[in-house]
Amino acid sequence: MALPSMLRLALVAIAAARQVSVSRHMALTIGDATHNVFDFGAAGDGETDDTAALQAAINACAKTGGLAVVPAGHTFVITSVTLNVSHTGLQIDGALKVADRDYYTAKAEGKDVIVITKGITDVAITGTDGLIDGGGAAWWPHKGDFRPHMVGSDRATRLLVHGVTFLNPPSHCLELSAAFVELSHVNIFAPPSTDAPVVSHNADAYDVHGAYAYVHDVNFTTGDDDVAFHANHTLVENSYFGTGHGASIGSLCDAWVTNVTVRNVVFHGTTAGCRIKTRPKCAGRVWDVLYENLTMTDVEMVFDISMFYDNDHPYPKDKKTTLKIEDVTFRDVTSANHEFSGSFYCDEDSPCERLTFDRVHLVTDDAWTCKQSRSGDACCSHSKGTATDVQPAGLTDCFAHSL
Ligand SMILES: *[C@@H]1O[C@H](CO)[C@@H](O)[C@H](O)[C@H]1NC(C)=O
Numbered sequence: 001m002a003l004p005s006m007l008r009l010a011l012v013a014i015a016a017a018r019q020v021s022v023s024r025h026m027a028l029t030i031g032d033a034t035h036n037v038f039d040f041g042a043a044g045d046g047e048t049d050d051t052a053a054l055q056a057a058i059n060a061c062a063k064t065g066g067l068a069v070v071p072a073g074h075t076f077v078i079t080s081v082t083l084n085v086s087h088t089g090l091q092i093d094g095a096l097k098v099a100d101r102d103y104y105t106a107k108a109e110g111k112d113v114i115v116i117t118k119g120i121t122d123v124a125i126t127g128t129d130g131l132i133d134g135g136g137a138a139w140w141p142h143k144g145d146f147r148p149h150m151v152g153s154d155r156a157t158r159l160l161v162h163g164v165t166f167l168n169p170p171s172h173c174l175e176l177s178a179a180f181v182e183l184s185h186v187n188i189f190a191p192p193s194t195d196a197p198v199v200s201h202n203a204d205a206y207d208v209h210g211a212y213a214y215v216h217d218v219n220f221t222t223g224d225d226d227v228a229f230h231a232n233h234t235l236v237e238n239s240y241f242g243t244g245h246g247a248s249i250g251s252l253c254d255a256w257v258t259n260v261t262v263r264n265v266v267f268h269g270t271t272a273g274c275r276i277k278t279r280p281k282c283a284g285r286v287w288d289v290l291y292e293n294l295t296m297t298d299v300e301m302v303f304d305i306s307m308f309y310d311n312d313h314p315y316p317k318d319k320k321t322t323l324k325i326e327d328v329t330f331r332d333v334t335s336a337n338h339e340f341s342g343s344f345y346c347d348e349d350s351p352c353e354r355l356t357f358d359r360v361h362l363v364t365d366d367a368w369t370c371k372q373s374r375s376g377d378a379c380c381s382h383s384k385g386t387a388t389d390v391q392p393a394g395l396t397d398c399f400a401h402s403l
Pocket residue numbers: 055059062082084085
């Protein structure tokens with residue numbers, strides 16, 4: 001018996017799908033179809049603009065979902081492509097290269113390199129040693145001008161990035177506003193923001209803007225925040241942060257962020273290790289944060305909590321800070337060869353509370369040290385906390401004498 005055509009289509013869509021999961025965090029359903037960019041006229045010679053071919057391969061997934069395949073052994077130059085089909089992914093086994101800045105700007109000003117559109121679900125960017133080269137050096141000097149993110153998403157659901165290296169992002173690399181994100185075996189590499197022949201600018205690896213994010217087995221070695229947390233329910237574990245500005249909550253103003261965990265991470269040469277930065281004269285709350293089992297070498301400042309980030313901004317003088325930072329735990333943190341132990345600068349209108357330090361060993365310090373605060377020498381101001389098995393001694397006193 002012949003099926004009505006609508007029903008037949010629906011059956012095809014259900015039958016031709018694969019489950020993709022790399023952990024228990026989430027499973028995605030991706031269509032079974034594969035569409036190789038070469039079948040859509042790509043040159044893959046590292047020079048020709050292959051944006052249209054890659055977009056056509058994505059568009060070919062429109063009916064049943066599927067994978068647009070970037071084959072190994074070839075480099076495809078692109079400007080901006082749009083992932084606007086649910087149950088679809090990019091399988092990057094070869095390399096994508098972002099077009100030269102002038103050309104990109106002429107063709108796609110205002111658009112990120114990979115745009116994941118609002119409302120779609122089940123999107124994968126996966127690869128076997130896949131590479132996306134952002135050519136950031138041409139963009140970093142143009143701080144005030146348009147610079148694309150490597151991947152930008154606007155409220156998608158279920159997003160997996162796995163097995164891909166992002167090199168030299170022009171600006172923030174992954175700027176993801178999505179519900180349920182997983183990053184696994186992702187490398188993001190850019191030079192540091194100072195002391196390098198070419199310095200990067202704003203090259204955050206991952207800005208978390210959606211709840212329930214799981215980041216594991218990544219290597220973020222970059223020039224700005226390794227992870228910038230702006231959303232609830234993020235877990236980062238079993239990872240490596242090379243250069244960069246550390247595991248950074250914020251900066252925040254009028255924002256409520258809870259349940260952030262960073263554990264089992266090696267930091268080497270980051271500016272901050274554990275950082276929370278909020279702005280003056282703001283409302284909000286940061287609470288239930290855990291930094292655990294972190295091993296640091298050569299970081300500038302191990303702990304950095306400040307409610308005075310970007311103090312130069314003209315904030316209303318009459319408005320008081322009501323933003324709270326509380327219930328933040330640092331456990332099993334070791335650091336060697338850092339410049340400063342850390343500082344806790346909170347607002348007198350809104351002290352930081354219940355900062356808990358447990359088994360924190362700063363092996364190179366004789367005393368607790370910090371960069372000079374706005375108001376003087378103390379490393380703790382308007383901060384309350386407890387220190388158990390913390391070396392060097394002095395943190396308990398620091399909190400006790402905190403104004
Ligand atoms: C996705 O975006 C591309 C490029 O703008 C467009 O050609 C295509 O029709 C869009 N597909 C869907 C399903 O919206």
